[in-house]
Amino acid sequence: MRSRLASSLFVLPYFLCFCVFLLYPLISGIILSFQNNDMLGTHEFVGLQNYVDIFTPGTYIHDAFFRGLWGTVKFVVYSVPFLILVGLALALLVNSLNARVRGVFRTIFFIPYAISATVMATIWMRVFDTDSGFLNLMLDKLHIHQQQHIGWFTDTPWVWIALVVSTIWWTIGFNMMLFINGLNEVPEELYEAAKLDGANAWNRLTRITLPSIKNVTAVVMVMTIIASFNVFAQPNLMTRGGPGFETTVMLMNVFDVAYGQHQGGAASAMAILLGLIMMIVSAAVYRLLFRKEA
Secondary structure (H helix, E strand, O other), X not given: OHHHHHHHHXXXXXXXXXXXXXXXXXXXXXXXXXXXXXXXXXXXXXXXXXXXXXXXXXXXXXXXXXXXXXXXXXXXXXXXXXXXXXXXXXXXXXXOOOHHHHXXXXXXXXXXXXXXXXXXXXXXXXXXXXXXXXHHHHHHHOOOOOOOOXXXXXXXXXXXXXXXXXXXXXXXXXXXXXXXXXXXXXXXXXXXXXHHOOOOHHHHHHHHHHHHOHHHHHHHHHHHHHHHHOOOHHHHHHHOOOOOOOOOOHHHHHXXXXXXXXXXXXXXXXXXXXXXXXXXXXXXXXXXXXXXXX
C-alpha cells in the first residue's frame, strides 16, 4: 500500500502538468471549435458551422486553411528527410570519435537547440540578407554570381533552402542525441562478429546498425514530422510568409484568423483539423515502418 502511494506521488506532478497544459487546452479547443467566438467575450454555439466554412470554397477561412496547409506540407516534405538523415549522419560521426572528444562535439552540435527562436532568426537573417548577408558577400568574393544577389527570403526556391538550412542548424542536435542513444544500445559484439566475417562498413551499417535502431528511427521520424507540421517561428520571423503566400504555414493563418479576424472558433477548428492530419500521417508512417512485423 505504501509503495503504491509513493509511486502515485511520483506520477502526480506529471499528471497535473498533463491535465493543465495538454488535456484542458485540448478539451477547451474542441469546445471552442463549435462556437462563434470573437476573442472579445462573445461566444455562441454554432455546431459544425466552422468546419463547414473551412470546406466551403470562396470563404476566407477556406482559403486560409488550405493555403496554410499547402505551405506546411511543403515545409514537411522539404525538411523532414534532411532532419532525419543529417541527424543520423551526425550521430554516426560523433559516435565514431574518440571517447575523450565525443562529449565536446555532442555539446557543440546540441547548443543551437537551446537558443530561442528569436536569436536563431536573427542569426540566419544576417546570413541570408539579400544586400549585406554573409552568404551573398562570400559569393561576391568568390565571383560565383555577377548580376544580382540571391534573394534568399524573396525568391523561390531560395526561400525554402534558407528555411530548411536554418531549421536543420537550430533543431538537428535533438535528433542527433536520440540517434546517439539508440546507437549506444547496439551490442558491440555484433560489430566484432561482423568484422570477423569480413563485413565492410556499409554492410555493418545496413545489416546491423539501421535494423537495430529501427524503433528509435520511428520515434525520431514521427517526432520530426509533428514538429515540422507545427512550424511557426522560422517563417513568421524570417519571411513573414513571403514571397507572396509561398511560406505561409498553418499556424500563421490560425493566429491571423484568431487575432486578426477575431474568429476564435474558426481558428480552433483549423487547429483541430491540423492535429487530426498529424495523427493520420504519424500513424501511416509508423504503420509503414513496421508493416513487416504486422
